[in-house]
Amino acid sequence: MATRDLSRRRLLQGGAALVGGATVGGAALAVVSRTEPAAAEITHGGVRLPFYGVHQAGVETAQQAHAWFVGLDTIDGVGRGDAARLMRLWTDDAARLTQGTGALADQEHELAAQPARLTITVGVGPTLFTSLRMDDRRPASLRPLPGFPIDKLEPCWDQTDLLLQVAADDLIAVSHAVRVLTRDARSFATVRWVQKGFIRARGTMPAGTTPRNLLGQVDGTANPVPGSDDFARIVWKKDGPSAWHGGTSLVLRRIRFALETWEQLGRADREQVMGRRIADGAPLTGGGERAPLDLDALDHGLPVVPEFAHVRQAHATTPDEVFLRRGYSYDDTAATQADVGLLFAAYMVDIDRQLLPVQRRLAELDLLNRWTTPVGSAVFAILPGCLEGGWLGERLLRDEGEPSE
């Protein structure tokens, strides 16, 4: 039996080596593609990302396949000292889980053994500053977004006091980490919502491929490049109160797609709505996916990129109007009702300056709004990272009773 398996494996590997050549028969190819990967098997479970650092991981991190956003509200009576104890617990949990060791008191620590690029990122909502009576420490632009006419917000996805963003290339790692973290939070906070997002599985496409959303569009093309000065300028806070240096702001919006009506559109119409080609995400004005938009290009006197096109309205009109999009698709489809969309997750230094002008334009003129509806909206300050020995939120929460810097 074993011998047979072995020889079959050799055969398949031999066949795989010839893939792409014309000499392989169609039948052999089919066997190869269905049963064995062409290359030697590669496992990703053991890949670990550093937890400690000036910034929290999970923002300047190449997108993992899965991300769960967990919104929690503090329990009545929880004060700043309690919040500090929670942050110490979460820091310890995250430091261990991301490195592939179980958290303390974790009886299922085997589930933590393959972190698969697990990152755990902690944010605080504007409401936390009120409930902890520390509004003086709230970053100026951290407040709920203004309502937009296109919004149909559902209370179940509303603003929460705390956010956990848990992401990994493997869903077991995410699920287990969320369990550990929410278990450790239960004396302090209750979970209001869990928003579960995904992109393609790791290895399905080459790393760095821009994801597609569930409308079929390449989504996330014009993003700052991790590690670049541009990224740092756009995403990481370095001015204002020092408690926030190294942090960022997150706008998380749950945007539902109306697939039933979207599916009535032909491909050409879809491209007009978006302003990009479906096939490769390139602008309608030509070039590849990353080619610059030519908003002035005309065809028979009409703009090639229509006035109502999403890309035209989303296009930055000043160097400030850029932010990191790290969105995930969601699919909560029940038996009879499709419920799919995008967890729009955008990271930036200053929400007022960077996102709001773009959001206002989109709310007014973007034809894509006919098929996309914001049903949830929340904003969070992503805490700066911490170094070994420190804990997340230390600069914000320690020295109770003393004025902030």
Next chain:
Amino acid sequence: MSSAGSRFAIAIAIAVTSTVTACGGSTSTGSTDARATTAAAVGVTASDAWVKAAPEGMTAAFVTLTNASGSDETLESATTLASRTVEIHEMVMSDGTMVMRPKRGGVTVPAHGKAVLEPGGNHLMLMGLTSPIKPGDRVALTLRFASGASLEVTAPAKDFVGAQESYQPSSASSMSSPK
């Protein structure tokens, strides 16, 4: 005094070199800690210490002890300001159920080996809590070994629904489990 994450092990390792007191050891290191003397430092280090949060009464603490030395070490006793007494307990089968009872002779940490104090096994029982132990609190424990060495450990408190074993003191009478 801040500590978090996998750094506990490191912090404790440092504590070992600075606070271990061995039999007859009296050479001062110049440390401000009165207990800090060196001499034949015990080869035991502690990691992954934690304590089950509890509002009152008693609770359990857990730790992994690693012995890098060539001779067995035996954990004989422990103290903490968090409770009036600390007992070393073991879990044993009694009349078909697991019960815990004081462990005679302490816990041996074999040479070049480990002793894991964990839920369902050997553990430290903090009896008569002096104040509530809340999740996220950090409880300082002093572990004492038969060699005379001692080890300072900081154990964060965690919400934990396990470790509900029923307590069987050295006599046969059963008590309710820790909360």
